[in-house]
Amino acid sequence: MTRRKIPFPIPVRAHGLEIFERARPNGVILCSLHIPLCKVALRRLIENGFHPDLAITHHRNKNTSIAVWGITDVIPAIKAGPVVFFKAKTILNQGKCLLALADPVFGADISPNLFFLAHRLKSQIIYFLAELMPEGDIEVSFFESTIKDANAEKAVGAQVSELRGYSDRIINRYQNLKF
Numbered sequence: 001m002t003r004r005k006i007p008f009p010i011p012v013r014a015h016g017l018e019i020f021e022r023a024r025p026n027g028v029i030l031c032s033l034h035i036p037l038c039k040v041a042l043r044r045l046i047e048n049g050f051h052p053d054l055a056i057t058h059h060r061n062k063n064t065s066i067a068v069w070g071i072t073d074v075i076p077a078i079k080a081g082p083v084v085f086f087k088a089k090t091i092l093n094q095g096k097c098l099l100a101l102a103d104p105v106f107g108a109d110i111s112p113n114l115f116f117l118a119h120r121l122k123s124q125i126i127y128f129l130a131e132l133m134p135e136g137d138i139e140v141s142f143f144e145s146t147i148k149d150a151n152a153e154k155a156v157g158a159q160v161s162e163l164r165g166y167s168d169r170i171i172n173r174y175q176n177l178k179f
Contacts, residue, residue, distance in 0.1 A: 014048070015140070016142035024123075026093075028096075028126055029097075029118050030097055031102055031128070032102070033164075034106040038128065040130045041128040055098075056099070089121065092117070102163060124144060132174075147162060
């Protein structure tokens with residue numbers, strides 16, 4: 001239905017939307033992984049008035065935007081590649097929001113490059129996750145990285161581990177569900 005531009009309802013509970021009320025002069029990297037339902041979090045964010053300015057996509061085709069489940073809005077996108085960080089740096093230096101999934105596909109290694117860019121530009125990293133709850137609602141969460149280290153190598157390594165830990169918790173819960 002999304003591809004046909006037909007909106008549809010999705011039962012969602014959101015946590016952490018208030019963190020988008022603060023000014024962020026060095027920009028924001030909205031970051032997650034290829035986990036089930038992550039685009040539902042983007043929908044809730046857009047419905048609450050915060051629209052990412054640009055997404056980095058790993059798709060092989062020539063995407064110029066990514067669809068957001070259940071609504072007709074799209075997010076402008078550029079393909080990951082050798083020059084993507086020049087564009088990302090421009091967006092962040094303008095105090096805007098960059099959306100990226102830090103892994104190229106589900107289960108792949110997390111690229112540290114976004115985290116190094118955020119550290120270098122002093123941009124905020126906001127994680128977003130979505131999780132199907134037992135009653136059928138989807139719970140989406142937005143939260144800042146808890147890592148505040150002046151040393152880039154230590155900070156980036158810790159942020160990669162932090163994001164993987166959040167994702168693993170959700171995936172492990174799904175794997176333990178009984179149907």
